[in-house]
Amino acid sequence: MKKSRIGILTGGGDCAGINPAIKWVVKTALDDRLQRERGIQYEILGIRDGWMGLINLEPASLEVHGHSIIPLNQEIVRTWDRYGGTMLGTSRTNPYNPKDDQSKAVLANIEKLGLESVIVIGGDDTLGVAYKLTQEGVNVIGIPKTIDKDLPETDYTLGFETALNVITEEVDRLRTTAGSHKRIFVVETMGREAGWLALEGGESSGAFIILIPEYDFSIKKVNKLILEGRRGGARYDIVVVAEGAKPVGGSKFTRDIEVDSFGHITFGGIGEFLAKEIRKSTKIESRCIVLSHLQRGGAPCAYDRRMGRYFGIAAVDLVARKDFGKMVSYKNGKITTVPLKDVIGRPNLVNIETQYDIERYNGRRTILST
Numbered sequence: 360m361k362k363s364r365i366g367i368l369t370g371g372g373d374c375a376g377i378n379p380a381i382k383w384v385v386k387t388a389l390d391d392r393l394q395r396e397r398g399i400q401y402e403i404l405g406i407r408d409g410w411m412g413l414i415n416l417e418p419a420s421l422e423v424h425g426h427s428i429i430p431l432n433q434e435i436v437r438t439w440d441r442y443g444g445t446m447l448g449t450s451r452t453n454p455y456n457p458k459d460d461q462s463k464a465v466l467a468n469i470e471k472l473g474l475e476s477v478i479v480i481g482g483d484d485t486l487g488v489a490y491k492l493t494q495e496g497v498n499v500i501g502i503p504k505t506i507d508k509d510l511p512e513t514d515y516t517l518g519f520e521t522a523l524n525v526i527t528e529e530v531d532r533l534r535t536t537a538g539s540h541k542r543i544f545v546v547e548t549m550g551r552e553a554g555w556l557a558l559e560g561g562e563s564s565g566a567f568i569i570l571i572p573e574y575d576f577s578i579k580k581v582n583k584l585i586l587e588g589r590r591g592g593a594r595y596d597i598v599v600v601a602e603g604a605k606p607v608g609g610s611k612f613t614r615d616i617e618v619d620s621f622g623h624i625t626f627g628g629i630g631e632f633l634a635k636e637i638r639k640s641t642k643i644e645s646r647c648i649v650l651s652h653l654q655r656g657g658a659p660c661a662y663d664r665r666m667g668r669y670f671g672i673a674a675v676d677l678v679a680r681k682d683f684g685k686m687v688s689y690k691n692g693k694i695t696t697v698p699l700k701d702v703i704g705r706p707n708l709v710n711i712e713t714q715y716d717i718e719r720y721n722g723r724r725t726i727l728s729t
């Protein structure tokens with residue numbers, strides 16, 4: 360039977376849902392019946408630490424790369440769908456970093472490892488590299504993952520629902536203590552430039568105020584809403600704020616000034632700032648909780664396990680069809696595929712017109728369009 364070697368790697372921020380996708384790539388590609396039907400026998404090499412694994416490899420034979428390459432089989436991945444993070448490891452390495460271009464090493468190592476195709480699980484940055492590699496003749500398939508849900512052309516990115524569950528659970532915990540002390544809790548979520556985590560996390564947890572990067576907020580109005588709520592009988596308040604949100608006329612809060620190899624700065628600090636501002640004006644005790652990497656951690660929820668499974672299976676379908684340069688996607692209730700070129704550099708952001716209530720600073724209260 361014809362043989363073909365697939366490489367698989369995970370890049371960018373880890374999240375829940377990646378391991379289920381890897382498991383189902385492996386199980387589907389190595390499935391005996393499918394191999395017979397397809398007349399092709401696949402072999403799968405797990406590449407460690409994202410693009411870094413393909414840069415640092417010094418191949419002579421597979422055995423030599425014990426550290427950067429893991430040959431995967433069904434037994435190895437059997438339990439992986441239960442675990443968060445990525446068993447392959449990840450990095451925010453950009454082989455096309457203009458200050459240190461390592462793309463030639465990646466291309467040479469793909470060739471040396473004899474990879475006929477590479478399945479790449481990532482967000483905008485990682486899939487951006489994948490797309491550039493397709494232009495250099497590499498057979499790539501993308502699987503979308505990011506808790507930020509900011510990739511276009513797909514209604515779902517792995518990790519998002521698990522992160523929402525974390526936000527919801529943590530807000531539930533905060534409610535009892537907030538209520539006991541009549542406090543305001545400002546909960547800062549991740550999401551970079553996209554407000555999905557804050558918006559849908561705030562909706563799921565029933566937050567009183569939700570602030571997102573797509574709409575600059577007025578601090579005065581936040582205070583007014585809180586005081587109105589208190590007059591209406593509220594004992595405590597939950598304000599969910601996205602790390603990328605900012606007040607009108609202000610600038611985004613960042614943790615440090617260094618940018619990563621994709622040019623991103625790390626956001627953070629808006630929650631603390633807001634809690635102080637609210638306390639100053641309303642005189643109500645306000646505390647800030649930064650959920651940070653808790654949102655990326657923990658076991659995948661049922662939805663991420665299922666979506667990881669479907670995306671993994673679809674990725675192997677594409678490899679079998681030799682339909683490369685595509686990303687698997689979930690659109691309008693169906694698993695489908697989109698060209699990688701349509702995904703890159705077009706962040707999917709919250710639509711203020713249809714998805715956000717700029718009066719209440721919250722999710723919309725009318726949903727059906729007339």
Ligand code: F6P
Pocket residue numbers: 372482505506507549550551602625626655
């Ligand atoms: O893109 C995922 C994400 O979790 C963002 O929401 C967040 O801004 C960023 O990664 C944090 O990155 P790091 O783990 O490198 O601090």
